[in-house]
Amino acid sequence: MVDATKNTVITTTWGTTNARPVQPAVVAKVIKKAKRPLLITGGDVLDEDILKRAVEIGKKGIQIAATGNSMTGFVDEESVFAKYINAHSLALYLSDSGWKGLDGHGNYDLIVALGHKKYYINQVLSGVRNFTKLKSISIERNYIQNATMSFGKLNKETHLKALDELIDNL
Amino acid sequence: MSQIKTGKFSIDELENVQITIGSVVGALEQEMDSEELDIGPSPCPGIKDLRNWDFNLLSRYEPVYTPVCDQCCYCTFGKCDLSKNKEGACGIDMSSHQAREFLLRVITGAAAHSAHGRHLLHYLIEKYGPDHPIDVGASNLKTPIIQLVTGMKPETIGDLQKALEYVEEQLTQLLATIQVGQEGAALDFESKALHGGMIDHVGMEVSDVAQISCLGMPKAEENTGYAELGMGCIDSEKPMVLTIGHNVSAVTHIMDYIGDHGLEDEVELGGLCCTSIDMSRYKSEGAHDSKSKVIGPIAKELKFIRSGVPDVIVVDEQCVRADVLREAKELHMPVIATNEKIMYGLRDRSDDDVEDIVSDLVSGKEPGALLLDFDKVGEVATRVAMEVAPIRSENNMTALPSDDEFNELINSCVHCQLCENTCPTNLPISDAFRLAEEGDMSGLVDLHDPCVGCGKCETVCPKDIPILNTIEKSSQQAIREEKGKIRVGRGQISDPEIREEGVNLVLGTTPGIVAMVGCSNYAEGTQDIYKIADEMLQRNYIVVVSGCAAMDLGMYKNKDGETLYEKYPGKFTKGNLLNVGSCVSNSHIASTAIKVAAIFAQRKISGNYEEVADYIMNRIGATGLAWGAYSQKASAIASGCNRLGIPVIVGPHGSKYRRALIGRPYAEDKWNVYDARNGDVIPIASVPEFLLTTAGTVEEVMPMIAKNCIRPSDNNMGRMIKLTHYIELSKKYLGVLPEDWHNFVRSEQDLPLAKRDELLNILEKEHGWEIDWDKKKIISGPSMKFDVSVQPTNLERLCKGQEV
Ligand code: SF4
Ligand code: SF4
Numbered sequence: 001m002v003d004a005t006k007n008t009v010i011t012t013t014w015g016t017t018n019a020r021p022v023q024p025a026v027v028a029k030v031i032k033k034a035k036r037p038l039l040i041t042g043g044d045v046l047d048e049d050i051l052k053r054a055v056e057i058g059k060k061g062i063q064i065a066a067t068g069n070s071m072t073g074f075v076d077e078e079s080v081f082a083k084y085i086n087a088h089s090l091a092l093y094l095s096d097s098g099w100k101g102l103d104g105h106g107n108y109d110l111i112v113a114l115g116h117k118k119y120y121i122n123q124v125l126s127g128v129r130n131f132t133k134l135k136s137i138s139i140e141r142n143y144i145q146n147a148t149m150s151f152g153k154l155n156k157e158t159h160l161k162a163l164d165e166l167i168d169n170l
Numbered sequence: 171m172s173q174i175k176t177g178k179f180s181i182d183e184l185e186n187v188q189i190t191i192g193s194v195v196g197a198l199e200q201e202m203d204s205e206e207l208d209i210g211p212s213p214c215p216g217i218k219d220l221r222n223w224d225f226n227l228l229s230r231y232e233p234v235y236t237p238v239c240d241q242c243c244y245c246t247f248g249k250c251d252l253s254k255n256k257e258g259a260c261g262i263d264m265s266s267h268q269a270r271e272f273l274l275r276v277i278t279g280a281a282a283h284s285a286h287g288r289h290l291l292h293y294l295i296e297k298y299g300p301d302h303p304i305d306v307g308a309s310n311l312k313t314p315i316i317q318l319v320t321g322m323k324p325e326t327i328g329d330l331q332k333a334l335e336y337v338e339e340q341l342t343q344l345l346a347t348i349q350v351g352q353e354g355a356a357l358d359f360e361s362k363a364l365h366g367g368m369i370d371h372v373g374m375e376v377s378d379v380a381q382i383s384c385l386g387m388p389k390a391e392e393n394t395g396y397a398e399l400g401m402g403c404i405d406s407e408k409p410m411v412l413t414i415g416h417n418v419s420a421v422t423h424i425m426d427y428i429g430d431h432g433l434e435d436e437v438e439l440g441g442l443c444c445t446s447i448d449m450s451r452y453k454s455e456g457a458h459d460s461k462s463k464v465i466g467p468i469a470k471e472l473k474f475i476r477s478g479v480p481d482v483i484v485v486d487e488q489c490v491r492a493d494v495l496r497e498a499k500e501l502h503m504p505v506i507a508t509n510e511k512i513m514y515g516l517r518d519r520s521d522d523d524v525e526d527i528v529s530d531l532v533s534g535k536e537p538g539a540l541l542l543d544f545d546k547v548g549e550v551a552t553r554v555a556m557e558v559a560p561i562r563s564e565n566n567m568t569a570l571p572s573d574d575e576f577n578e579l580i581n582s583c584v585h586c587q588l589c590e591n592t593c594p595t596n597l598p599i600s601d602a603f604r605l606a607e608e609g610d611m612s613g614l615v616d617l618h619d620p621c622v623g624c625g626k627c628e629t630v631c632p633k634d635i636p637i638l639n640t641i642e643k644s645s646q647q648a649i650r651e652e653k654g655k656i657r658v659g660r661g662q663i664s665d666p667e668i669r670e671e672g673v674n675l676v677l678g679t680t681p682g683i684v685a686m687v688g689c690s691n692y693a694e695g696t697q698d699i700y701k702i703a704d705e706m707l708q709r710n711y712i713v714v715v716s717g718c719a720a721m722d723l724g725m726y727k728n729k730d731g732e733t734l735y736e737k738y739p740g741k742f743t744k745g746n747l748l749n750v751g752s753c754v755s756n757s758h759i760a761s762t763a764i765k766v767a768a769i770f771a772q773r774k775i776s777g778n779y780e781e782v783a784d785y786i787m788n789r790i791g792a793t794g795l796a797w798g799a800y801s802q803k804a805s806a807i808a809s810g811c812n813r814l815g816i817p818v819i820v821g822p823h824g825s826k827y828r829r830a831l832i833g834r835p836y837a838e839d840k841w842n843v844y845d846a847r848n849g850d851v852i853p854i855a856s857v858p859e860f861l862l863t864t865a866g867t868v869e870e871v872m873p874m875i876a877k878n879c880i881r882p883s884d885n886n887m888g889r890m891i892k893l894t895h896y897i898e899l900s901k902k903y904l905g906v907l908p909e910d911w912h913n914f915v916r917s918e919q920d921l922p923l924a925k926r927d928e929l930l931n932i933l934e935k936e937h938g939w940e941i942d943w944d945k946k947k948i949i950s951g952p953s954m955k956f957d958v959s960v961q962p963t964n965l966e967r968l969c970k971g972q973e974v
């Protein structure tokens with residue numbers, strides 16, 4: 001078992017709350033409990049090792065909102081449901097109960113972030129955190145303060161192990 | 171007291187009478203009166219006058235807030251935690267406070283541009299007189315933005331003062347609303363922010379029109395000369411004067427001094443940020459190459475200072491690092507401050523003898539001087555550089571470590587990653603050091619370009635490693651190769667160019683204008699901007715650039731050794747690359763759209779903001795891209811474009827502006843316009859999809875641009891061309907056919923020719939459209955019909971039968 005909650009150093013702060021550090025098994029549990037979880041990927045997901053794992057998560061039946069150019073990683077994955085969407089637009093749609101989601105079946109009740117620029121996803125999640133009731137989990141290599149729960153800042157090896165553990169528990 | 175009308179008059183035989191003329195009262199007002207019939211409904215609008223238009227925009231493009239801080243500390247009731255949209259002690263909620271914060275950014279930026287304009291006007295009027303004519307080249311509409319917003323038609327630089335007075339009043343009114351206990355509604359703050367953006371464009375136009383008219387800058391020229399570009403183009407053997415900032419007035423005196431004394435070959439003159447762009451424009455009229463060099467944007471400031479190459483630094487205003495004096499002092503580089511906005515605590519030497527100032531600076535008795543007498547700036551800067559250079563060179567004044575020091579620094583890293591956590595771009599510094607310990611410098615070299623040179627990493631390193639210096643030390647080869655070219659800024663787009671190109675833009679046969687503007691806070695590095703421009707130019711978009719984006723674009727060469735400026739010509743027509751100039755030249759990009767409405771469509775311009783903005787939004791396929799936007803000024807420029815109906819994309823760092831304006835394409839009731847011929851409400855495709863938004867990567871941006879250049883007025887050929895690019899770019903960069911491409915199809919003639927069968931098939935199978943395969947025609951399916959004579963408008967009052 002890896003410890004994915006290390007190194008949650010904060011250098012600047014958005015406010016009084018920061019993400020709760022979380023272990024992979026707990027993330028898996030929360031995702032399993034959600035009715036409509038959504039994995040939101042960013043361009044950095046295209047790193048070969050990360051992409052493999054994102055695809056695995058997708059194969060567990062979790063829809064993927066592919067932001068940036070991350071869609072290129074899922075094009076040939078037929079058993080994965082992935083659609084391109086702009087991250088900032090997504091932040092708006094997630095706050096709208098009338099949005100039909102990527103599959104036309106409604107909005108989501110949990111979002112999970114992977115493969116984003118740290119500063120960018122923090123901003124997107126700042127919007128989500130302040131203007132929706134949605135829970136968010138960051139499974140990035142960095143500690144993402146504005147998520148509800150987040151891994152700490154991990155080295156690449158620990159990060160991959162953490163993702164594997166999460167997938168095993170899904 | 172009798173009032174004297176404008177015009178000539180003579181007073182004979184007067185003795186002991188003093189006549190003081192402040193300004194000629196009423197000249198412009200009289201002109202406006204005489205042309206009253208030509209003035210639209212909103213000359214010199216106040217805060218409320220275009221509010222309906224703003225609300226019209228904001229009902230489709232909703233503010234999306236992404237706070238950078240959940241708290242407010244504006245007054246002593248607070249600080250207040252507003253998270254989860256809570257109210258503060260004064261009753262303001264998070265949304266409204268974020269809107270207020272955004273407004274503050276916008277008017278700060280607008281104030282920077284218009285105070286720059288005010289300073290320039292004071293200087294130029296004193297030097298050239300208020301009657302110096304405005305001359306921007308082949309243009310009847312000399313000041314499209316001023317005319318559109320205020321209804322005024324300034325003819326002389328003195329006339330520009332009236333427009334600036336209007337700007338200054340509006341800025342004060344807007345700033346007042348930031349005070350606690352004023353506005354309480356987010357939507358009204360948003361309308362105010364759009365007002366501030368519009369005002370900013372007036373301020374920018376005043377600034378640039380004034381300097382173009384007086385300083386020998388190119389006047390709407392297609393073929394301007396070139397300036398050398400990049401850190402690598404500076405000859406470090408020569409004494410060097412480095413200028414930093416945005417206001418070229420003082421620096422022109424250095425250029426003149428060097429020229430007048432025949433020192434061009436002895437002294438190296440280069441600049442950072444927009445001052446350097448305007449230096450390259452100074453006296454470059456008539457396709458002359460620049461006499462000065464452009465080193466780069468703000469990201470290069472600390473890097474270049476620490477290299478030790480400059481011998482004297484001259485700062486003016488805007489985008490100048492606050493630590494220039496501190497950093498320069500370390501390297502015995504005297505700093506001359508030339509503008510009241512940045513004085514660094516330096517002693518005012520404006521009235522002192524030049525010999526004394528030179529001596530104090532060369533000896534190091536004083537680290538710098540405040541010098542507001544520009545003639546003295548010219549002499550002092552040049553002489554100090556020449557006298558201080560041999561001393562500095564003898565003492566090898568550079569902040570970069572020696573080879574031994576470098577190795578020691580590398581090995582002292584404990585890989586705590588604090589630097590990475592602090593780095594605004596989260597660069598992998600620790601990994602780069604790990605590689606360097608093993609003798610592989612590639613990690614550090616790779617950091618040189620994306621590093622914005624902020625120095626924040628160094629402030630937290632427990633080992634006091636000067637991280638930026640180690641990056642720069644290992645990148646010396648790359649820096650030597652940073653040699654590019656920039657085409658000298660041309661100023662406005664001329665009337666004849668608009669006449670020729672307007673029809674292609676409105677019908678869509680030129681796929682769009684991409685305006686690449688702003689600063690250098692990029693997602694990945696400076697090459698981002700080159701990649702986007704090259705791709706769009708190959709596809710025949712008109713790419714218009716300005717400011718730091720215009721510099722970074724010229725830093726790269728293709729395999730034939732050409733920069734994009736050498737590869738693509740500079741006329742306002744498809745597939746051309748135009749550099750309008752510096753930050754304040756951004757006004758010419760917005761004014762181009764206004765000119766299309768005026769010249770091509772014969773719309774009334776003066777004081778007719780709403781109608782012209784409505785025209786632009788529905789007919790001119792232009793998208794702004796401020797990929798590296800960092801400053802408040804960039805948010806002001808974007809807001810000015812937004813009020814005119816021009817969408818703007820910023821890079822991922824732009825999410826920190828804390829608010830975007832985004833539409834929901836799935837909300838069908840938002841995507842309608844009136845047909846001005848009869849007032850019918852007709853559906854349109856959901857473009858532009860946003861007025862201000864971010865993108866995560868360069869690859870994402872390209873199809874976004876193509877899509878958001880689609881407009882309701884496209885004819886079939888135009889729509890087909892735009893759709894082709896949208897589809898191809900999405901496939902190329904995202905790997906997929908766009909999800910929404912079918913929403914832009916009105917008839918089979920909109921479909922890309924080469925793919926018509928394939929796409930008809932998809933329309934039938936996946937979207938249930940009825941196709942007549944014999945005739946290859948769409949029988950049913952599209953939500954919109956194509957009608958060549960439809961006149962799309964968001965303004966009911968413009969429809970036939972409505973009162974105007
Ligand atoms: S302005 Fe309002 S929200 Fe801000 S600190 Fe004062 S009371 Fe609190
Ligand atoms: S902060 Fe200093 S010691 Fe820590 S990883 Fe960065 S360079 Fe190394």
Ligand code: SF4
Pocket residue numbers: 592593594595596597599617620621622623624625626627628637638
């Ligand atoms: S100087 Fe460069 S590496 Fe250091 S924090 Fe700034 S951007 Fe990051």
